[in-house]
Amino acid sequence: MFKVPDHQVAGHRADGGTLGPLVDDLGRFYKPLQSDQRGDTEVAFYNSLCSNTEIPSDIRELFPVFHGTQIIEASDGSGPQPHMVLEDLVAGRVNPSVMDIKMGSRTWYPEASEKYIQKCLEKDRKGTSVSLGFRISGLKAYQSSKAAFWQPVKKVVDSFNADDVRLALRKFVSSNLSLGSNADPDCLYASTVYSHGGGILAQLSRLKQWFEVQTNYHFYSCSILIFYDGESALDGCADPKLKLVDFAHVVDGHGVIDHNFLGGLCSLIKFIGDIVDEDNKCTKCEVKLA
């Protein structure tokens, strides 16, 4: 009944007898409750989200549906363990292209232990968090021509610099990523995935408007997951979606906006906006030339 998710691109994985999330056939995602308070924090956040009537419905849609907790057999054979039961975000998608983007230039919060702060700070400085306000944690992009995914290994993703991030965001919506090829990504799906009416840019912009005013939550070390139907992208039915995930380090905002998340969000919007602008320019060029 339970199996390892096919399209997870970051975080702990349940393969090879280790502890990680599982999915079922009914569209549910079972995430083991992390010990040392992180699990409790995440459950408390989901409960707060469910009961907070101030959150507009178009923002609530950007979070996975939460179905409570359930004790199931853990993936590492350690016996029955409590799991959060969440919506399996990519359920029903055949070959989704998926990117996990960890938000914020700072993944630590002021109240954390000195040891935790130093560990996070080192990672934030090593990756692009400090420089860009976000870092890519993992991605896979479906290549219909090859019936295969382009999925750089963790070590490569972890070493991305600003140029690599720019390139990855272009490759993520391209169709010509035959492995090892140095061809310029064609950004064939940039319009349908990023700039289309209900596309990623529109969803990011909606999220930004909320972050400009919401002062309840500060989302440290939280990710934006973006995904679309790689298989259907050519037909313009990519159905691109954005969801927020990973709330093990959400803290009370105490009446202050989450400027750390918001700054990174604005930076991400600019990166994707630049790709869209460039794509529009190219399309206009081609129209002119034709």
Added chain:
Amino acid sequence: MFKVPDHQVAGHRADGGTLGPLVDDLGRFYKPLQSDQRGDTEVAFYNSLCSNTEIPSDIRELFPVFHGTQIIEASDGSGPQPHMVLEDLVAGRVNPSVMDIKMGSRTWYPEASEKYIQKCLEKDRKGTSVSLGFRISGLKAYQSSKAAFWQPVKKVVDSFNADDVRLALRKFVSSNLSLGSNADPDCLYASTVYSHGGGILAQLSRLKQWFEVQTNYHFYSCSILIFYDGESALDGCADPKLKLVDFAHVVDGHGVIDHNFLGGLCSLIKFIGDIVDEDNKCTKCEVKLA
């Protein structure tokens, strides 16, 4: 001809034989070139700003006018030294209320020395920079009824927490700050200073729009100076202005927006917006009661 500025609220001061900025009667502000590259960085920034044709004129207005450099007698008696010649922002104002707000949750840049980073990080964590995305460096608010300024000492300002910042932003536009009084600030000038058509909120919002797209400069340890005519505030002629100052740590943005400054800017806008909203609510209340 040169004298110590009357309305400086933060930074090195030229009194008592130390090195600091001077002003003349012609509306010019002479800032000594700091050694160890900081002076050069600031001059290079002003030169770049002058020659950068991409900066819209309504954004250029938010920077002091730069008149080049000039060698004048330094305030500490060390002889002729190079100074930047800038616009004296408060020239012609009789009793201006002034606040200096150092922007960004992080005042250090990735390329700085480890020693400098640790020093900044400690200050950022100790003050409100990390938590709020900005910190108040100094302020003075004119009290016409007493013909005096309310100006908390540096040590007090440096120890401000989030609540103190909120209160200071309210006191800054209040008329009832008799020293030692615990009365609730009346926010009498909130509307004329903050929310009036061309007021501070409108100028902050204009600045925000620019920061959402500009990728040339990253402004570390830079301040927003806000000031208005304390004397004329009662007549609604406060002429509130916002200017960016202190560019000794501006670095190349390399095509990335300054998400660190922008996040703090959005946070500041929310703080001031809340004061305005509260003020509007009170005014409506009074109208109802009347």
